[in-house]
Amino acid sequence: MWIIPFIGLFIGAAIGYLLNIEIPAHLVKYFSVAFLAALDTIFGGIKSIQVGTFEPVFLITGFFTNMAVAGLFAYIGDGIGVDLYLAAVFAFGIRIFGNISKIRRNLICKYYKKECSRCNANPCEDDKNG
């Protein structure tokens, strides 16, 4: 039933496309950081499902708070002249690609149905659900 979340994604995309909401120009930059946070949360969530540490409440709260905080940080950073925006892009970039690689490894391990020492090693060390 993995298809259902993706159906949700497409419905959301369709609604967003039809609503045609435009973020005010001066907020686009912060929203793009929030977008990265959301992306990071999603990959973190997928990974935690794979490793069995998934908590729905963590995921949903993490999704929105990460977005809000990332956007807020970028905004504050602009206000005080520190490019926290770039820091967020950098940090989220690393986390996203890290999570993607973990997801990929887990999928490969699952496919070959063999014990992979690195797949489930210390799952709780990762941030739960992003």
Place this chain on the structure above:
Amino acid sequence: MDKQKIALTIILFCFGIIITTQYHSHVSFSSDLGNLEQEELAVMARELTTQKRLLDSEINDLEKRLNEVADTNASSIVILENLRSDLVSLNKLNGTIEVKGPGVLITIEEEAPIIYTDLVKIVNELWNSGAEAIAVNDNRVTASSYFYQSDLTYQMTIDAVILDPPFVIKALGNPDVLKTGLELPGGIIDEFITYDIKPEITTIPELFIPASDKKIDFSYARAVQ
């Protein structure tokens, strides 16, 4: 369906909205010049300046061509009009077109004892008074017109066309000047009176003088450049 999928569906749904919103915002943001970096703007400005210069020079070229074409057109129109008016003048002069205008009508009665030189004198006097076109009995007097009289029948001719009395001479020009010219003391009318010939001279506000049907062919005369 377990909680995991529900949660994931919810956030992916939200993510779908976010990603499209971001897309829309980014598209409109990118198309707004105010949000571009200075370097980008400088590059854009340079490209636009170059483009503008090219287009400006194109405009200049096209305007120049337009002017040339217009000039050629205008001058050919002027030439054409000049040629046309020249043609009309020449036609009038050569008597190849009918003309009308004010003038005088000289009628010499049937019984008058005149000879062809009298007609020549009258025509001479009319030319001298500024006549622009003359016809004798509706025969146009042209540059090569000649009067003659048969020795046997005493019939007068103009350009070999027999003239039957009464003789009607039409002259186009300033009527008063023409009339005065004819009636000058010691002039042609005075001379006629001596022979008891009394031509009737009337000024006419609008006279028609027919065209000559003579064709002028030049076989020998050539223009001297």
